[in-house]
Amino acid sequence: MQYDHILIRYGEMALKGKNIKQFIIRLQENIQDKLRDFSNIKVKRTQGRMFILLNGHDPEPIINKCKNIFGIQSLSLAIKVKNDPEKIKEASLYALKKGKNVKTFKVSVKRINKDFPIPSQEMNQVLGKHLLTNTEGISVDVHEPDLEIKVEIRLEAAYITSSVVQGLGGLPVGTSGKSLLLLSGGIDSPVAGYLAMKRGVHIEAIHFHSPPFTSERAKQKVLDLAQQLTKYGKSINVHIVPFTKLQQEIFREMPNEYAMTIMRRMMMRISERVCHSQEILSMTTGENLGQVASQTMESMNTINEVTNYPIIRPLIAMDKTEIIKISREIGTYETSILPYEDCCTIFVPKSPKTKPKREKANLFEARTDFTDSLEEAVNGIETIKITAKTNQCAYEDLF
Numbered sequence: 001m002q003y004d005h006i007l008i009r010y011g012e013m014a015l016k017g018k019n020i021k022q023f024i025i026r027l028q029e030n031i032q033d034k035l036r037d038f039s040n041i042k043v044k045r046t047q048g049r050m051f052i053l054l055n056g057h058d059p060e061p062i063i064n065k066c067k068n069i070f071g072i073q074s075l076s077l078a079i080k081v082k083n084d085p086e087k088i089k090e091a092s093l094y095a096l097k098k099g100k101n102v103k104t105f106k107v108s109v110k111r112i113n114k115d116f117p118i119p120s121q122e123m124n125q126v127l128g129k130h131l132l133t134n135t136e137g138i139s140v141d142v143h144e145p146d147l148e149i150k151v152e153i154r155l156e157a158a159y160i161t162s163s164v165v166q167g168l169g170g171l172p173v174g175t176s177g178k179s180l181l182l183l184s185g186g187i188d189s190p191v192a193g194y195l196a197m198k199r200g201v202h203i204e205a206i207h208f209h210s211p212p213f214t215s216e217r218a219k220q221k222v223l224d225l226a227q228q229l230t231k232y233g234k235s236i237n238v239h240i241v242p243f244t245k246l247q248q249e250i251f252r253e254m255p256n257e258y259a260m261t262i263m264r265r266m267m268m269r270i271s272e273r274v275c276h277s278q279e280i281l282s283m284t285t286g287e288n289l290g291q292v293a294s295q296t297m298e299s300m301n302t303i304n305e306v307t308n309y310p311i312i313r314p315l316i317a318m319d320k321t322e323i324i325k326i327s328r329e330i331g332t333y334e335t336s337i338l339p340y341e342d343c344c345t346i347f348v349p350k351s352p353k354t355k356p357k358r359e360k361a362n363l364f365e366a367r368t369d370f371t372d373s374l375e376e377a378v379n380g381i382e383t384i385k386i387t388a389k390t391n392q393c394a395y396e397d398l399f
């Protein structure tokens with residue numbers, strides 16, 4: 001006897017009404033895709049849940065992969081047996097013996113198949129007794145057991161599951177369309193990308209790069225961050241914008257205190273062009289109210305003027321400590337804190353305007369024709385596809 005299935009519960013998705021079918025199919029595809037390296041594995045849908053058929057594979061690496069898939073609420077190892085009381089007893093005992101450091105247990109039987117001759121309550125007692133007589137030093141605790149053995153007697157078979165492993169929750173990536181993530185090398189924007197993905201968004205990334213002021217290593221850092229984000233979704237296209245000329249022009253021609261605001265407006269304009277060409281309907285940034293000069297309400301208002309695309313700002317209300325916590329959990333923190341320069345830190349104006357105004361930004365911009373440099377930047381975009389590696393795993397040690 002051994003665990004031969006993994007039971008997948010998808011919780012919140014059950015509330016999604018008409019879209020539910022599409023969500024479930026996408027989740028099934030996403031799971032299949034992440035497990036494509038394991039031969040012979042099947043992902044099956046049944047009412048309200050999914051099962052992975054292990055076909056002899058070690059469940060541990062598979063569970064670890066599933067822990068990074070949005071849309072999975074929780075998972076459990078399961079054994080499928082015939083609707084036969086003796087088989088169910090045997091499987092329950094196996095599940096109990098497989099538990100680590102178990103001193104107390106509880107059995108919960110759910111009889112969905114009313115043709116099964118023993119009612120749930122009675123079956124609870126039958127199994128409890130069987131487990132107590134076949135083990136030593138273990139007792140029943142119905143309130144706070146170390147291990148709960150769940151038995152579901154369904155039409156086709158009975159499933160025996162024990163410990164519950166938490167999943168990431170959220171919605172399956174790809175069910176909420178695409179967004180263009182403005183990805184710097186900092187701590188915030190990768191976290192923003194992760195949180196957008198959590199709501200089912202597939203992301204592409206755009207990065208503004210200013211060689212030789214920003215180095216190849218700074219660019220590689222951004223590609224590495226994108227690679228880390230693929231753990232939670234699919235391959236990510238990263239659009240690298242050659243920003244040097246436009247940025248120099250801005251800092252040469254514009255009043256120093258407005259240069260940063262206008263640089264951000266240019267970033268938005270270029271991002272919108274990429275959205276348009278890639279059929280992306282929104283942008284996502286790591287902006288967070290009140291952190292720095294570019295992130296005051298006035299600043300956001302002035303920068304936002306140049307686009308009417310929705311901008312998703314998942315971090316807007318978070319404290320820095322909360323952002324750092326997520327960044328550590330998702331594995332991007334160590335890369336983010338590498339000290340390579342960013343285009344925004346190289347050209348820092350001496351005294352950026354913390355309360356810029358739309359009218360002034362428009363007035364200053366009208367003095368210089370940026371068209372050529374802007375077109376040059378757009379035409380020079382290099383797109384790099386970051387493929388999800390099949391051997392990555394975020395939390396190797398949790399199981």
Ligand code: ATP
Pocket residue numbers: 181182183184185186187188189190206207208209284285286287291292294295342343344
């Ligand atoms: P982060 O930690 O993400 O770098 P930050 O706290 O440094 O953010 P800002 O420098 O004001 O804040 O940047 C705000 C947002 O603008 C970033 O979160 C990111 O989405 C975007 N951004 C900044 N610089 C770049 C860049 N070089 N390329 C792409 N997007 C950028």
Ligand code: MG
Pocket residue numbers: 184185186187342344
């Ligand atoms: Mg930054």
